Amino acid sequence: MQAYEQLPTAQEAALAKLCSQELAAVIETKLDVQSLALSSPDGQLKQVEIPVSALRLMVNILTELGEGNTVKLVPIHAELTTQEAADLLNVSRPTLIKLLDEGALPFHRTGNRRKVRFNDLRRYQSQLEAQRLLALDELTQLDQELGLGY
Known part of the structure; x- marks a missing residue:
């Protein structure tokens, strides 16, 4: 696209x-x-x-x-290069490669190149967002318990 x-x-x-x-x-x-x-x-x-x-x-x-x-515009079934995936996550390509190597984000190989499915990238972003919201809720609860007034 x-x-x-x-x-x-x-x-x-x-x-x-x-x-x-x-x-x-x-x-x-x-x-x-x-x-x-x-x-x-x-x-x-x-x-x-x-x-x-x-x-x-x-x-x-x-x-x-x-x-x-x-x-x-990225079609929902698109396969992204590591650079495109890194750009969409707003991280460096080496950081994305590390995520791939750690298994945090699924990928497959086409020849010697790694490809990330857009759906998998969106799922990963949703998981990150859920984790951030959970951490924020925990911090808010802690603030309330300590009476910090936030």
Whole structure:
């Protein structure tokens, strides 16, 4: 899947923000498919049927661009290189390799290259998030017991 590799300009970000708001306002969430009208370069109006799930994704993408962020779409069944996986986890490639070697994150080999399934990466991220929330709950409980007032 192609990525939007560079940061949006201020003008692009402003337009994306406006578009995300306008699109979000017209999405009919009770439908599976929604019809949109687009004008072609020659000015003709073209009616297009789009899955509402795709429209929601477009709103998310436009929102991110509107905040000045880059966007990369990764298909759910994608196999990532170690560098791509490291980038998505926001860790260095050597740190990711260590996680793979320790068995913290499953992988398989394609030739001499390691590949990480996107689903496995998301599962690992969810586990990390759950562990962080548990630790935060424990710290909060300890603060309460010690009367630290947090």
